[in-house]
Amino acid sequence: MTIMMPAADQAVLARRDTIVAALRAIVPGEGVISSAAEMLPYESDGLMAYRQPPMVVVLPDTTEQVSKVLRYCFDNGIKVVPRGSGTSLSGGALPLADAVLLGLGKFKRIREIDFDNRAVVTEPGVTNLALSQAVAHAGFYYAPDPSSQIACSIGGNVAENSGGVHCLKYGMTTNNLLGCEIVLMSGEIIKVGGKAAEPSGYDLMGIITGSEGLLGVITEVTVRILQKPETARALMIGFAEVEEAGKCVADIIGAGIIPGGMEMMDKPAIHAAEAFVHAGYPLDVEALLIIELDGPGVEVDELITRVEAIALGCGSTTCQISTSESERLLFWSGRKAAFPAVGRISPDYLCMDGTIPRAALPLVLRRMKEMSAKYGLGVANVFHAGDGNLHPLILYDANKPGELQRAEDFGADILRLCVEVGGVLTGEHGVGIEKRDLMPEMFSEIDLNQQQRLKCAFDAQGLLNPGKVFPTLHRCAELGRVHVHGGKLAFPELPRF
Amino acid sequence: MDILKVRDALDVEAAVRAAIASEQPLEIVGHGSKRMVGQPVATNAVLDLSALNAITAYEPSELILTVQAGAPVADVLSLIDSKNQQFSFEPMNTSRLLGTPDIGTIGGMIAAGLAGPRRIQAGGARDHLLGAHAVSGFGDSFKAGGKVVKNVTGYDLCKLLAGSWGTLAVMTEVTLKVMPHAESERTLLLRGLDDIKANKAMTAALGSPFDVSGAAHLPGSALRTTQGPLGEIAAADESVTLLRLEGITVSAKHRATSLATVLSAYGAAEIVEDGASAALWADIRDVVPFAADGPRALWPVWRIVCPPASGGALGQGLAKGSQGEVIYDWGGGLIWAALPPSADAQAAQLRKLVNAAGGHATLVRAPEAVRRGVDVFHPQAPGLAALGERVRNSFDPRNILNRGRMSRGPIA
Numbered sequence: 001m002t003i004m005m006p007a008a009d010q011a012v013l014a015r016r017d018t019i020v021a022a023l024r025a026i027v028p029g030e031g032v033i034s035s036a037a038e039m040l041p042y043e044s045d046g047l048m049a050y051r052q053p054p055m056v057v058v059l060p061d062t063t064e065q066v067s068k069v070l071r072y073c074f075d076n077g078i079k080v081v082p083r084g085s086g087t088s089l090s091g092g093a094l095p096l097a098d099a100v101l102l103g104l105g106k107f108k109r110i111r112e113i114d115f116d117n118r119a120v121v122t123e124p125g126v127t128n129l130a131l132s133q134a135v136a137h138a139g140f141y142y143a144p145d146p147s148s149q150i151a152c153s154i155g156g157n158v159a160e161n162s163g164g165v166h167c168l169k170y171g172m173t174t175n176n177l178l179g180c181e182i183v184l185m186s187g188e189i190i191k192v193g194g195k196a197a198e199p200s201g202y203d204l205m206g207i208i209t210g211s212e213g214l215l216g217v218i219t220e221v222t223v224r225i226l227q228k229p230e231t232a233r234a235l236m237i238g239f240a241e242v243e244e245a246g247k248c249v250a251d252i253i254g255a256g257i258i259p260g261g262m263e264m265m266d267k268p269a270i271h272a273a274e275a276f277v278h279a280g281y282p283l284d285v286e287a288l289l290i291i292e293l294d295g296p297g298v299e300v301d302e303l304i305t306r307v308e309a310i311a312l313g314c315g316s317t318t319c320q321i322s323t324s325e326s327e328r329l330l331f332w333s334g335r336k337a338a339f340p341a342v343g344r345i346s347p348d349y350l351c352m353d354g355t356i357p358r359a360a361l362p363l364v365l366r367r368m369k370e371m372s373a374k375y376g377l378g379v380a381n382v383f384h385a386g387d388g389n390l391h392p393l394i395l396y397d398a399n400k401p402g403e404l405q406r407a408e409d410f411g412a413d414i415l416r417l418c419v420e421v422g423g424v425l426t427g428e429h430g431v432g433i434e435k436r437d438l439m440p441e442m443f444s445e446i447d448l449n450q451q452q453r454l455k456c457a458f459d460a461q462g463l464l465n466p467g468k469v470f471p472t473l474h475r476c477a478e479l480g481r482v483h484v485h486g487g488k489l490a491f492p493e494l495p496r497f
Numbered sequence: 498m499d500i501l502k503v504r505d506a507l508d509v510e511a512a513v514r515a516a517i518a519s520e521q522p523l524e525i526v527g528h529g530s531k532r533m534v535g536q537p538v539a540t541n542a543v544l545d546l547s548a549l550n551a552i553t554a555y556e557p558s559e560l561i562l563t564v565q566a567g568a569p570v571a572d573v574l575s576l577i578d579s580k581n582q583q584f585s586f587e588p589m590n591t592s593r594l595l596g597t598p599d600i601g602t603i604g605g606m607i608a609a610g611l612a613g614p615r616r617i618q619a620g621g622a623r624d625h626l627l628g629a630h631a632v633s634g635f636g637d638s639f640k641a642g643g644k645v646v647k648n649v650t651g652y653d654l655c656k657l658l659a660g661s662w663g664t665l666a667v668m669t670e671v672t673l674k675v676m677p678h679a680e681s682e683r684t685l686l687l688r689g690l691d692d693i694k695a696n697k698a699m700t701a702a703l704g705s706p707f708d709v710s711g712a713a714h715l716p717g718s719a720l721r722t723t724q725g726p727l728g729e730i731a732a733a734d735e736s737v738t739l740l741r742l743e744g745i746t747v748s749a750k751h752r753a754t755s756l757a758t759v760l761s762a763y764g765a766a767e768i769v770e771d772g773a774s775a776a777l778w779a780d781i782r783d784v785v786p787f788a789a790d791g792p793r794a795l796w797p798v799w800r801i802v803c804p805p806a807s808g809g810a811l812g813q814g815l816a817k818g819s820q821g822e823v824i825y826d827w828g829g830g831l832i833w834a835a836l837p838p839s840a841d842a843q844a845a846q847l848r849k850l851v852n853a854a855g856g857h858a859t860l861v862r863a864p865e866a867v868r869r870g871v872d873v874f875h876p877q878a879p880g881l882a883a884l885g886e887r888v889r890n891s892f893d894p895r896n897i898l899n900r901g902r903m904s905r906g907p908i909a
């Protein structure tokens with residue numbers, strides 16, 4: 001392990017038996033798991049290089065129980081790590097040795113489907129895909145579609161503000177929520193928003209979304225649902241140069257076209273995916289674009305013609321257009337299976353997640369190639385091209401001494417590069433523990449202090465998911481101190497009228 | 498009254514620090530176009546952002562615009578319009594409703610967060626604010642968000658700044674997402690529906706796959722005295738229901754025809770095209786039926802946000818009970834209500850109905866004396882209100898910025 005977690009509180013560990021008994025009194029039966037063997041599945045999330053057995057796992061199934069568990073932990077100074085399905089790629093749900101792991105897996109009920117208000121009220125443990133399936137019979141769906149959608153929970157999606165291939169046109173999780181219920185560390189239950197388009201007062205829904213389990217435990221979510229577009233078709237376009245593919249993306253957007261999805265893969269990713277799923281990807285190109293257009297048939301047909309012409313103008317060497325639903329899915333199959341495909345060609349891989357201004361793509365890919373040579377590790381790139389979100393997959397072998405460290409250093413260099421060219425550390429996977437220590441690359445101490453003050457408004461003791469997102473922890477009293485500067489003269493040196 | 502005209506973010510820091518030292522709250526102002534919205538602010542010092550008006554960067558192909566907060570909205574709109582782009586949340590121009598000159602800054606536009614008809618499809622101001630530089634009530638400049646469309650690094654502070662009415666921090670620069678203008682638009686007009694039927698028609702339209710980007714209903718009585726494009730489409734005392742479709746021409750046309758078929762039970766739809774359609778929606782966005790130069794100039798105006806499918810019943814009940822007028826946007830999810838003048842702008846009765854419908858109401862236009870006596874922003878459940886206050890406190894513990902603008906509660 002190269003990332004340090006906060007030191008375990010020995011006094012808490014010494015009280016483990018008492019704590020387990022107290023939790024059992026709140027959540028009866030199988031809802032409290034304390035044997036080492038049974039806690040094994042909870043030791044890590046999707047960032048599998050890191051593992052840590054929790055002190056105890058608790059799986060409540062009512063908001064009331066969540067509230068009581070949190071209140072008990074609050075009163076006794078015990079840390080809590082919330083967990084949905086455990087697919088986080090940034091270690092957000094990594095347990096702590098002295099913390100209660102609070103799993104929301106039993107919150108599996110969809111509470112209300114309201115087609116007239118285009119809203120679904122659901123418990124947080126429902127998977128992203130199940131949500132869409134529950135409304136599919138009426139032609140509706142929930143738009144954000146992370147590739148992990150068969151497994152990840154809607155509560156986890158809210159906590160991470162997850163994206164997906166369709167978020168260029170339909171937005172991230174934050175753009176598709178109406179309300180939620182959260183339980184604060186103190187046990188207090190708060191309802192934010194509802195079925196109205198926007199909440200009253202400050203946009204607390206907006207701040208809870210993407211808060212990575214640090215502000216409160218989400219026990220109910222109200223999402224917005226949309227009608228499925230009439231049709232969708234995809235183009236698969238190859239380019240001999242990455243620059244040309246990048247220009248094609250910019251020209252499409254410049255022409256006022258916002259495709260439903262616009263994905264790019266580089267040569268190593270194309271080869272890995274093709275070998276895995278045989279989607280018919282061209283192997284002699286440097287970059288492949290998969291562009292999906294959705295809407296009424298007449299619109300899709302017209303836009304396909306326009307996009308094809310733009311691609312030709314940018315020097316495309318191959319262009320296939322799907323003529324059936326099965327062909328559209330075939331085009332996507334390689335992209336959707338890119339992670340496991342890379343998993344086949346390398347014993348281990350790290351999935352990075354920076355965002356860059358699109359125009360910087362050729363430069364970033366060039367520099368990444370140089371880094372790949374420097375670190376002696378391969379890299380394959382899949383890219384949400386429309387919104388500049390890069391997923392470099394760094395190939396390594398954890399069994400070779402030093403390779404994990406090298407892979408992490410390589411990854412950190414890539415993220416620094418993203419920030420250097422005007423981008424950000426993470427586009428959709430979250431900071432978690434993985435990018436925690438890189439936060440100062442993007443934010444000053446003042447910026448981070450302001451974020452941590454907000455944390456104090458929700459959890460002044462810092463008991464909820466500590467050690468994630470922020471590289472250094474400050475006490476709330478210290479953060480809240482106002483420095484009174486200088487002399488008595490009000491408003492010196494400013495022009496007055 | 499001191500008016501402090503700042504030249505850069507450092508000036509803003511200096512002003513806030515001096516304000517902290519002298520325990521003197523500041524009123525934060527761009528052009529001052531919305532000063533009459535909110536609880537009256539208790540201060541005699543104004544921080545004027547209008548000289549911070551540069552366009553920092555505009556990258557049409559990245560769909561990104563960075564401007565200083567004091568930049569005039571009108572200038573920025575004409576700049577992005579020249580590249581065929583827009584703010585797709587259709588920010589409201591409040592000048593007609595509030596009776597001010599046609600002024601306003603980008604900072605004020607975001608701080609007010611008043612999105613127009615397209616909110617149902619494209620989201621609100623909060624969905625288009627990607628990044629900001631701002632000075633907190635600690636007197637420190639901080640950065641929120643970034644300059645790319647997809648970003649989950651740290652807490653999403655931008656969401657809080659949008660719609661915070663200057664009570665959390667003084668924005669000095671903002672980065673916004675811009676989107677291409679649609680090639681064409683079509684508006685379906687249905688005539689003579691009552692509020693309940695119109696709400697049903699809009700619900701059907703928004704539940705269709707035709708990607709409706711505007712759904713409004715104007716009762717005949719509200720339209721009767723309306724001037725301009727909306728007045729011109731109104732026929733003797735008849736309501737109109739409008740549904741907008743935007744996109745490439747073949748698509749907008751196709752969807753207009755298809756939607757008309759779906760809605761045939763509600764009557765035969767007329768179709769209005771492009772420029773004429775845009776003019777209608779601009780006046781709906783700006784609430785022209787209740788304009789300050791119209792017959793209801795002296796009536797207080799409420800902005801009510803509620804679950805869209807219950808809007809018709811809520812609006813109808815409100816109008817009846819208060820002898821007032823209502824118009825509907827967002828498929829029923831946004832109701833503008835103009836009520837005959839009274840000491841409390843009929844707040845108690847109105848909020849009772851609005852609460853029962855799961856909505857909330859803001860008193861957007863009323864004389865200062867009325868605003869002093871009522872909660873302009875909707876009172877929240879105690880736990881939520883306390884959390885909101887702790888959040889405000891985390892940005893501005895000394896209550897320096899727009900003190901008391903959003904809440905009448907006791908000030909610590």
Ligand SMILES: Cc1cc2nc3c(=O)[nH]c(=O)nc-3n(C[C@H](O)[C@H](O)[C@H](O)COP(=O)(O)OP(=O)(O)OC[C@H]3O[C@@H](n4cnc5c(N)ncnc54)[C@H](O)[C@@H]3O)c2cc1C
Pocket residue numbers: 045046081082083084085086087088089091092093104124145146147148151152153154155156157158159160161162163164165212213214216217218219339428429465
């Ligand atoms: C193969 C694969 C593909 C992926 N593809 C994508 C993708 O395309 N786009 C994308 O954005 N992400 C993707 N991810 C990442 C991951 O699936 C998402 O971040 C997802 O939203 C996590 O959901 P989860 O339920 O697994 O949450 P967990 O991993 O259990 O938790 C994630 C974080 O949320 C917190 N949390 C979880 N539930 C709650 C709750 N109810 N209340 C409060 N906090 C909570 C946890 O403490 C943790 O910090 C992928 C992951 C994998 C393994």
